[in-house]
Amino acid sequence: MSTASHAVADSMTMLRRNLRHALRYPSMTFAVVGMPVMMLLLFNYVFGDALGTGIADAPTGSGDYIDYVAPGIILMAATSGSLVTAVGVCVDMTEGIVSRFRTMAISRGSILTGHVVGSAIQTMVSIALVVGVALAIGFRPNANPAEWIAVIGLLALVTLALSWLAAAMGLVSKSVETASNAPMPLQFLPFIGSAIVPPESMPTGVRWFADYQPFTPVIETLRGLLLGTGIGNSGLIALAWCAGLTAIGYLWSRVAYDRIVKR
Amino acid sequence: MPATHTGASTVVPTAAAISAAGLRKSYGDKLVLDGIDLRIAEGTIFALLGPNGAGKTTTVEILSTLIAADAGEARVAGCDLAREPDGVRAAIGVTGQFAAVDNLLTAEENMFLMADLHHLGRAEGRRRTAALLRRFDLADAARRSVATFSGGMRRKLDLAMTLVGDPRIIFLDEPTTGLDPRSRRTMWDIIRELVAEDGVTIFLTTQYLEEADQLADRIAVLDRGTLIAEGTAEELKRRIPGGHIQLSFAEPHRFQLAAELFETAVRDAESRTLRIPSDGSVSTLRAVLDILDGAALEADTLTVHTPDLDDVFLTLTSPAHPTTSRSAS
Numbered sequence: 001m002s003t004a005s006h007a008v009a010d011s012m013t014m015l016r017r018n019l020r021h022a023l024r025y026p027s028m029t030f031a032v033v034g035m036p037v038m039m040l041l042l043f044n045y046v047f048g049d050a051l052g053t054g055i056a057d058a059p060t061g062s063g064d065y066i067d068y069v070a071p072g073i074i075l076m077a078a079t080s081g082s083l084v085t086a087v088g089v090c091v092d093m094t095e096g097i098v099s100r101f102r103t104m105a106i107s108r109g110s111i112l113t114g115h116v117v118g119s120a121i122q123t124m125v126s127i128a129l130v131v132g133v134a135l136a137i138g139f140r141p142n143a144n145p146a147e148w149i150a151v152i153g154l155l156a157l158v159t160l161a162l163s164w165l166a167a168a169m170g171l172v173s174k175s176v177e178t179a180s181n182a183p184m185p186l187q188f189l190p191f192i193g194s195a196i197v198p199p200e201s202m203p204t205g206v207r208w209f210a211d212y213q214p215f216t217p218v219i220e221t222l223r224g225l226l227l228g229t230g231i232g233n234s235g236l237i238a239l240a241w242c243a244g245l246t247a248i249g250y251l252w253s254r255v256a257y258d259r260i261v262k263r
Numbered sequence: 264m265p266a267t268h269t270g271a272s273t274v275v276p277t278a279a280a281i282s283a284a285g286l287r288k289s290y291g292d293k294l295v296l297d298g299i300d301l302r303i304a305e306g307t308i309f310a311l312l313g314p315n316g317a318g319k320t321t322t323v324e325i326l327s328t329l330i331a332a333d334a335g336e337a338r339v340a341g342c343d344l345a346r347e348p349d350g351v352r353a354a355i356g357v358t359g360q361f362a363a364v365d366n367l368l369t370a371e372e373n374m375f376l377m378a379d380l381h382h383l384g385r386a387e388g389r390r391r392t393a394a395l396l397r398r399f400d401l402a403d404a405a406r407r408s409v410a411t412f413s414g415g416m417r418r419k420l421d422l423a424m425t426l427v428g429d430p431r432i433i434f435l436d437e438p439t440t441g442l443d444p445r446s447r448r449t450m451w452d453i454i455r456e457l458v459a460e461d462g463v464t465i466f467l468t469t470q471y472l473e474e475a476d477q478l479a480d481r482i483a484v485l486d487r488g489t490l491i492a493e494g495t496a497e498e499l500k501r502r503i504p505g506g507h508i509q510l511s512f513a514e515p516h517r518f519q520l521a522a523e524l525f526e527t528a529v530r531d532a533e534s535r536t537l538r539i540p541s542d543g544s545v546s547t548l549r550a551v552l553d554i555l556d557g558a559a560l561e562a563d564t565l566t567v568h569t570p571d572l573d574d575v576f577l578t579l580t581s582p583a584h585p586t587t588s589r590s591a592s
């Protein structure tokens with residue numbers, strides 16, 4: 001039998017296992033969806049008026065603050081989903097079951113692939129929920145079907161990149177507590193970008209960081225696709241970041257996994 | 264001797280299920296295994312006996328491909344450990360010290376997971392799951408989440424999961440540690456059955472001397488990373504002169520008289536006891552009683568002490584112990 005077909009079959013088995021976990025114990029998914037939804041409500045209803053006035057001249061289409069902030073919060077749904085991967089991988093590594101998997105003749109990468117794909121699917125579902133809430137409270141994108149597909153594609157790529165990074169974080173974490181804190185920087189990064197307010201309003205040093213960090217071009221691309229603001233070269237930069245982060249996350253995971261095997 | 268057929272020199276030697284030479288492993292400065300040699304025949308139970316920290320789990324981890332040895336080589340099921348790890352993995356099943364089950368799934372789902380990873384196909388996977396859960400008395404709990412299982416049930420499920428893939432060689436790392444006496448008996452019965460009915464080879468580690476005595480065809484004693492003895496339980500027991508008949512007397516006068524009758528006895532004047540070397544046979548016991556009768560002496564208590572594996576263990580693992588005055592035997 002071919003090893004490639006085994007690798008796919010084993011990864012599917014692991015994926016089914018992780019999705020079953022998610023369905024049976026949905027508290028993690030709720031927590032992961034809850035965070036961006038809370039952010040959305042907080043920034044729209046509590047800070048919305050003040051922030052909206054402050055960024056009145058930013059190109060947001062309608063001029064409503066919800067239209068400015070929604071794309072950023074949608075991205076936050078992707079970053080908070082990385083928690084699922086980190087914790088899931090770490091739980092597997094610290095409990096006995098991974099030793100069992102490693103003494104079986106199964107495809108080596110399938111454990112990680114199952115986690116990454118499984119949590120990417122969960123994250124896409126939670127992104128859909130966040131988009132739904134945003135629409136319900138007044139987010140009015142003007143994207144056409146092709147642009148929506150591009151949005152979904154970009155979010156899927158971002159989610160995949162973040163999941164591989166988080167898988168590596170889960171592998172190097174010694175305890176589940178550490179693993180659940182490890183993706184924290186990823187979750188905070190959008191704030192120091194163009195998610196909440198435009199980088200132009202920030203002090204020079206922070207602004208420089210905001211302009212060049214990976215999430216700003218992603219947010220700008222999402223905003224452009226959803227609301228018709230200018231994308232410029234943000235799209236290409238966003239894709240390059242996704243490819244780069246996926247490669248780093250994947251390689252880091254491989255190395256970290258092999259290190260656990262050798263000890 | 265027990266009914267196990269030890270390979271006579273004229274018979275073609277049985278194929279080794281596991282063979283190892285010079286296995287070494289250290290973690291940093293700490294040497295955990297210092298050159299282990301093993302040869303375990305197919306269809307037998309082998310027990311690796313040793314105290315905590317002797318290197319038992321490390322040995323299992325190396326032989327089951329979980330970690331790599333620093334030096335030495337080993338073949339498991341005919342495959343070289345370093346060069347053909349997947350061949351080894353296809354032939355073995357491992358049940359570790361801590362139950363390797365998925366707590367978020369039901370017992371049945373855990374079994375299906377194993378069946379899927381062995382690429383068994385749906386029907387065959389269901390058939391084996393049902394049969395194994397029935398065999399291990401877990402059929403009623405099949406649909407329950409494993410998180411609600413007791414320690415004994417968890418171990419049984421763990422072993423059932425190991426058996427889904429029909430392994431030829433099974434590693435059991437301290438299979439009964441932490442189990443209550445009843446669950447331990449059940450586990451023993453299951454292990455015996457596996458060898459008797461399925462003809463598998465079992466490599467088990469234990470810190471319980473009784474367990475090794477009960478189950479194993481051959482026992483190796485591991486202490487601080489070195490094998491210090493190997494043989495059948497009988498052979499190991501013979502290696503130490505632990506058997507004796509102990510007589511104790513309330514009155515000093517009687518103790519004196521008895522001590523004169525048994526010249527070979529070890530005397531302890533303070534507790535007024537005599538330890539007479541014995542092979543544990545009835546005739547020796549009768550001889551001792553006859554001598555006492557002849558002198559019209561009566562002991563207050565008499566106990567017959569046959570050497571058990573505890574004696575072996577204590578004698579072999581503590582070289583500094585003062586009582587290791589080994590008589591040539």
